[in-house]
Amino acid sequence: xxxxxxxxxxxxxxxxxxxxxxxxxxxxxxxxxxxxxxxxxxxxxxxxxxxxxxxxxxxxxxxxxxxxxxxxxxxxxxxxxxxxxxxxxxx
Numbered sequence: 001x002x003x004x005x006x007x008x009x010x011x012x013x014x015x016x017x018x019x020x021x022x023x024x025x026x027x028x029x030x031x032x033x034x035x036x037x038x039x040x041x042x043x044x045x046x047x048x049x050x051x052x053x054x055x056x057x058x059x060x061x062x063x064x065x066x067x068x069x070x071x072x073x074x075x076x077x078x079x080x081x082x083x084x085x086x087x088x089x090x091x
Contacts, residue, residue: 014039014046 007016020042028041029050036054037046048055 013044015044016040016042018042 032051
C-alpha cells in the first residue's frame with residue numbers, strides 16, 4: 001500500500017498531519033506580512049494570523065459577543081412567556 005501524503009490540499013483546503021513541533025506551532029500563528037488567515041500547523045483548514053491587526057479585531061468582537069451573551073440576563077425569558085392562541089379559519 002502506498003504511503004499517503006502528510007501535507008497538501010484537497011479541493012483548495014490545506015491539510016497537514018505531520019507531527020507538530022513547538023517551533024512550528026508558534027511560528028505558524030505569527031507571520032508578519034501575511035494575510036489574516038494562514039494554514040494551520042496541524043489539522044485541516046486555516047487559522048488566524050496573530051501578527052495581523054484584523055485577527056485581533058475578530059478576537060475582540062467574538063469576546064465581546066460572548067461576554068454580552070453570558071451577562072445579558074437570566075436567560076429564562078422564554079420560560080416566562082405565556083402561550084399564544086392560534087385560530088385557523090377553514091373558509
